[in-house]
Amino acid sequence: MTDSRPIDSVVLAKQVPDTHNITGDAMTKDGTMNRNALSAIFNPEDLNALEMAVQIRERHGGTVTVITMGPPKAAGILREALWRGADRVILLTDRRFAGADTLATSLVLQKAIEKIGRYDLVLAGRQAIDGDTAQVGPQTAEKLGIPQITYAEAVLEIADGRITAQRALDSGTEIVRCEMPCLLTVVGSANTPRPPSVRRQIAGKLAATPGEYAALRAKWPEFETDAALEAHLDAHGLRIPVWTADDIGASAEAIGLAGSPTQVHKINFVVLESTESKTVPPTPEAIAAMVAELVHEYIVG
Amino acid sequence: MSENFFLDNPDLQFRLEHLDLAEVLERKEKGFSEWETYPTAPRNYADAVDNYRIVLEVLGEICGERVAPRAAEADEEGAHFEDGQVTYAAATLDAIAALRQAELFGAMLSREYGGLNLPESVYQMMVEMVARAESGLMTVYGLQEIASLLEEHGDPETKARVLPRFSRGEVSGAMVLTEAEAGSDLGAVATRATLDEATGQWHLNGVKHFITNGLADVSLVLARSEEGSTDARGLSMFLVERDDTVKIRRIENKMGIHASPTCEIQYTNTPAILVGKRRFGLMRYAMNLMNGARLAVAAQALGIAEAAYREADKYSRERVQFGRSIRSLPAVGRLLLSMKVDLEATRALLAETGRWVDLWKVHESALAEGGPDADPALRARHKLAQALSETLTPMVKYCATEMGNRVCYQAMQVHGGVGYMHEFNIERLFRDVRITNIYEGTSQLQVVAAIGKVLNRSLDPLLVEWQAAEYPADMAAERALLVELTGLLDQAVGGLKAVPERDRVDYYAVDLVEMAISVVGGWLLLRDTNVAEHKKPVARAYVASIASKVRAAAEVVLAASPVPLEAIPVLLQ
Numbered sequence: 054m055t056d057s058r059p060i061d062s063v064v065l066a067k068q069v070p071d072t073h074n075i076t077g078d079a080m081t082k083d084g085t086m087n088r089n090a091l092s093a094i095f096n097p098e099d100l101n102a103l104e105m106a107v108q109i110r111e112r113h114g115g116t117v118t119v120i121t122m123g124p125p126k127a128a129g130i131l132r133e134a135l136w137r138g139a140d141r142v143i144l145l146t147d148r149r150f151a152g153a154d155t156l157a158t159s160l161v162l163q164k165a166i167e168k169i170g171r172y173d174l175v176l177a178g179r180q181a182i183d184g185d186t187a188q189v190g191p192q193t194a195e196k197l198g199i200p201q202i203t204y205a206e207a208v209l210e211i212a213d214g215r216i217t218a219q220r221a222l223d224s225g226t227e228i229v230r231c232e233m234p235c236l237l238t239v240v241g242s243a244n245t246p247r248p249p250s251v252r253r254q255i256a257g258k259l260a261a262t263p264g265e266y267a268a269l270r271a272k273w274p275e276f277e278t279d280a281a282l283e284a285h286l287d288a289h290g291l292r293i294p295v296w297t298a299d300d301i302g303a304s305a306e307a308i309g310l311a312g313s314p315t316q317v318h319k320i321n322f323v324v325l326e327s328t329e330s331k332t333v334p335p336t337p338e339a340i341a342a343m344v345a346e347l348v349h350e351y352i353v354g
Numbered sequence: 355m356s357e358n359f360f361l362d363n364p365d366l367q368f369r370l371e372h373l374d375l376a377e378v379l380e381r382k383e384k385g386f387s388e389w390e391t392y393p394t395a396p397r398n399y400a401d402a403v404d405n406y407r408i409v410l411e412v413l414g415e416i417c418g419e420r421v422a423p424r425a426a427e428a429d430e431e432g433a434h435f436e437d438g439q440v441t442y443a444a445a446t447l448d449a450i451a452a453l454r455q456a457e458l459f460g461a462m463l464s465r466e467y468g469g470l471n472l473p474e475s476v477y478q479m480m481v482e483m484v485a486r487a488e489s490g491l492m493t494v495y496g497l498q499e500i501a502s503l504l505e506e507h508g509d510p511e512t513k514a515r516v517l518p519r520f521s522r523g524e525v526s527g528a529m530v531l532t533e534a535e536a537g538s539d540l541g542a543v544a545t546r547a548t549l550d551e552a553t554g555q556w557h558l559n560g561v562k563h564f565i566t567n568g569l570a571d572v573s574l575v576l577a578r579s580e581e582g583s584t585d586a587r588g589l590s591m592f593l594v595e596r597d598d599t600v601k602i603r604r605i606e607n608k609m610g611i612h613a614s615p616t617c618e619i620q621y622t623n624t625p626a627i628l629v630g631k632r633r634f635g636l637m638r639y640a641m642n643l644m645n646g647a648r649l650a651v652a653a654q655a656l657g658i659a660e661a662a663y664r665e666a667d668k669y670s671r672e673r674v675q676f677g678r679s680i681r682s683l684p685a686v687g688r689l690l691l692s693m694k695v696d697l698e699a700t701r702a703l704l705a706e707t708g709r710w711v712d713l714w715k716v717h718e719s720a721l722a723e724g725g726p727d728a729d730p731a732l733r734a735r736h737k738l739a740q741a742l743s744e745t746l747t748p749m750v751k752y753c754a755t756e757m758g759n760r761v762c763y764q765a766m767q768v769h770g771g772v773g774y775m776h777e778f779n780i781e782r783l784f785r786d787v788r789i790t791n792i793y794e795g796t797s798q799l800q801v802v803a804a805i806g807k808v809l810n811r812s813l814d815p816l817l818v819e820w821q822a823a824e825y826p827a828d829m830a831a832e833r834a835l836l837v838e839l840t841g842l843l844d845q846a847v848g849g850l851k852a853v854p855e856r857d858r859v860d861y862y863a864v865d866l867v868e869m870a871i872s873v874v875g876g877w878l879l880l881r882d883t884n885v886a887e888h889k890k891p892v893a894r895a896y897v898a899s900i901a902s903k904v905r906a907a908a909e910v911v912l913a914a915s916p917v918p919l920e921a922i923p924v925l926l927q
Binding site for chain 1: 356393394397398400401404405408409412413415416420452455456457458470
């Protein structure tokens with residue numbers, strides 16, 4: 054870590070349903086996800102990406118900007134990003150973004166990053182726990198025309214305009230170096246994301262987009278008008294900027310459903326029913342037979 | 355949802371919601387005027403309570419997700435001692451790192467020194483959660499009174515140097531009081547403090563032992579500054595910033611709280627800074643420190659008991675015997691009910707104590723600022739808050755730590771044989787809780803601290819107020835019973851006051867203090883039923899459980915029979 058030049062990072066984040074903590078009514082009868090039954094959380098590997106960016110800033114200086122494309126309530130994870138160390142956050146929201154596949158999403162992210170302008174690194178989680186595609190990071194890099202390091206697990210060195218990183222692969226690890234700016238997709242084993250700082254959270258709890266003012270004023274009636282609330286937020290750097298398709302110069306046909314060539318062919322609705330049980334006698338033969346059966350059914354091994 | 359020790363605990367959330375700190379915060383937050391200067395200062399009362407919720411939620415998640423899963427490992431590895439160096443267990447170091455990242459240190463320090471300016475009441479909730487997660491960690495995180503004492507009595511230069519480091523979590527503190535021959539009797543402390551008249555520098559020489567978290571970078575050391583003195587009036591309090599003259603000789607091999615290093619420390623010409631006034635070391639500053647630490651230990655015992663109750667609750671749901679869940683057996687249900695009700699009663703008592711301590715502190719500062727011209731109403735309020743703090747603090751320390759031991763015992767009973775096994779968490783909790791009614795003054799000493807106040811009817815202002823208050827109509831029976839028990843307490847106080855022999859008073863003091871704890875706990879739970887329907891069954895069960903005990907204790911105290919005192923010299927010779 055010899056480079057003393059500050060590093061500016063952009064972190065791509067996604068708000069996702071908490072699929073790791075599924076409750077009984079998580080699926081509707083027709084096999085689609087009941088989003089109301091699952092809480093919306095910061096995609097776990099995006100937190101690893103944010104942590105990596107914050108650690109890079111701690112070592113080299115610079116800034117961390119977090120962006121997300123999503124509905125207005127995705128501002129929730131941007132607040133969390135501020136509490137966990139981001140310097141600046143931007144919400145990309147527009148009705149026309151809705152229904153986007155990975156291609157349309159990465160286009161919006163590309164345009165937003167280009168609007169941000171100066172950056173050395175773009176970091177994203179390897180994949181989101183809802184779609185599990187792992188495509189948005191790589192596609193964004195391609196659109197930006199910058200190199201990418203996927204499955205990044207550790208940053209070993211940043212020096213002379215280049216980054217050296219370790220990739221976690223099924224077969225082992227690989228150390229690669231590339232020119233910056235570049236994009237990293239970060240795996241969960243990279244780090245333990247820091248908890249939110251209580252001081253940052255207390256100071257930044259009102260951070261909001263203009264669309265959230267009404268709800269915020271209902272909770273904090275001391276702000277009698279939107280203008281009063283906005284003046285307070287601006288004075289404390291707590292207004293979360295919102296960028297629409299027009300702000301980033303994305304054309305309507307390239308974004309959202311219109312810009313998404315992906316078509317869902319079929320959804321299989323699998324119901325697991327564990328009504329049958331089998332008693333295995335405690336003998337070596339019976340246990341061996343059970344293991345063989347489990348291997349045969351691809352349950353273990 | 356992820357594990358969160360605040361969000362999974364409705365009773366702790368209830369206590370936050372009903373803190374009743376308006377009077378405290380108006381003063382503590384200087385009329386809510388600091389927010390223009392400090393980004394973390396609240397704009398109003400609701401904002402302040404919301405900030406406390408944030409603190410508790412963030413800490414709750416760290417406790418649930420990061421600390422508790424490694425509690426067994428922290429216990430197993432423990433703190434180490436090698437070549438004069440003490441090292442925390444890996445799990446403890448990770449927990450400290452998380453608490454530091456979350457900026458949770460400097461809880462009670464003022465914002466001027468980078469602190470969170472939290473009231474004692476909220477801090478005790480934090481300590482409870484930390485102790486529930488890993489009780490040894492509590493002694494690293496939960497001794498923030500040390501920094502608070504420095505803020506109150508340190509000189510400006512020392513405060514500016516040391517306190518911001520506490521707030522950033524760069525240093526931890528230790529209270530260095532005990533010596534081999536000065537345990538409960540701290541007046542016998544022999545560590546010498548000598549003043550070099552030429553330079554004005556103090557130096558310490560002596561050996562301290564049983565020092566919790568003795569590896570701390572900043573210590574408050576009680577030492578004899580007045581040559582030739584032999585009692586408490588010759589002791590002063592000193593600040594020591596650890597250097598090469600401070601040698602840790604060993605750490606103790608303890609029954610529990612293995613993650614907390616208990617050190618023997620040798621001071622050899624160690625430079626020290628006098629804190630506050632000479633000769634006030636024990637009577638004022640050490641007592642101050644200990645009062646705070648007693649609340650923290652009460653919170654620690656409560657946290658361990660909460661963990662134990664949850665282990666028992668979970669096990670009782672899973673374990674099947676006689677073809678049914680053991681939970682459905684009345685004998686097991688009785689244990690679980692007793693544990694749950696005791697926990698909530700203790701939490702109510704701790705919250706009430708914390709409130710009076712907070713009131714005492716803010717009025718103390720207000721009086722100091724107001725000087726001799728202070729408003730007489732303020733003086734009266736200060737006096738009341740002080741008397742109640744000094745009465746309730748030893749009561750809650752006694753109550754919570756005895757309760758903690760009882761609950762861990764009951765929780766192990768629910769487990770049966772497996773609870774005795776190392777693999778089960780209750781085995782660790784049972785060992786950890788045992789220290790709580792010993793350190794920071796044994797239960798017996800808490801009775802000594804409380805009895806004079808109880809005999810002086812310090813609790814009367816509260817008891818009068820509570821008896822006069824309104825309660826839900828369907829709680830009339832409990833109210834009537836509590837009025838009866840309060841009357842018995844009053845008679846018992848009168849009876850024991852009339853006993854001429856000091857030994858006989860001391861012998862029956864514990865019965866009277868236990869009566870007082872039960873009666874106060876009953877009123878507190880009844881008061882909760884005014885704001886929460888779900889507290890009604892808790893209050894009913896609690897009042898039912900104490901009634902016969904209070905009556906029996908009243909009989910014992912009123913008789914104050916000399917028989918046991920006469921038996922001691924005969925039977926124990």
